[in-house]
Amino acid sequence: MAIPSRDFFPVICILIRVIAIISDLHFEEEASDVISGRGGRPGVIFRRNLDPRAYCSFIAQMAEQMERRCLRTFDLVIAGDLFDFNRTVLWFRDDLRPYVPLSKTSPQLEAKLLDILEAIAIEPPVQQALEAFRLLARGRYRQNGKERDFPARRINIHYLTGNHDRLSNATRAMRKRVRELIGLKGDSLFPHIFLAKDPAVLVRHGHEYDGNNFSNDLGKARSIPEKISEKVYGEANFGDFITIDVTARLPFLLRRYYGDHQ
DSSP, X not given: OOOOSSSOOOEEEEXXXXXXXXXXXXXXXXXXXXXXXXXXXXXXXXXXXXXXXXXXXXXXXXXXXXXXXXXXXXXXXXXXXXXXXXXXXXXXGSSOOOOSOGGGOOHHHHHHHHHHHHHHHTXXXXXXXXXXXXXXXXXXXXXXXXXXXXXXXXXEEEEEOOSTTGGGGSOHHHHHHHHHHHTOOOOOOOOSEEEEETTEEEEEOSGGGOXXXXXXXXXXXXXXXXXXXXXXXHSOXXXXXXXXXXXXXHHHHHHHHHOSOO
């Protein structure tokens, strides 16, 4: 099976059902990075979002696996960092930053997060990828330009949060909108692990193992506990600052200082 990007990886566990796990898709807002051309010359666009055909192909392959093995339950686990709220220069429109526990998300921060989420969602590749997920949630998929029934009686889509989409859990409005974008309903908290008994599978994003990207450094622990408190997951971490105010901010500052046409 082709692996379409450095961070996108499918895992299939086939016993009585198919469990497909995808992680680190990092859907990003790209429009604010576009450098317009001068005098009819083409501009410069930095493409970081994967071609949506990769997701359509992946779902079509899963449909083939289901049909070939005559299975009827399909679980898709989106294991964190679906959206990347950190890698965008939209943060630098003002001084508001998300370096707070989720329980202290202000109305102003919520509004900014929703704006960033919508800016990510309207990127053409992201828009088409999300539509593929929404179509799957309705029991359908697209192959060779044609819409078909996905061959499963039960389709379950599970969304876990990671470190770059920690903010998906910030408020009810955020959770509701994220769910809508991937074809789910409700506004309850997103979980941090997926646990199945048959087959025996435990899935988590993995930032729990990285002290720089998790608010609690578990590096000295003998093992990573299955359950970690919601408060720990909700705290900001050092990686948030590094990604926003170093990695994303440096190109922004260089562009502001030198201009687009130096």
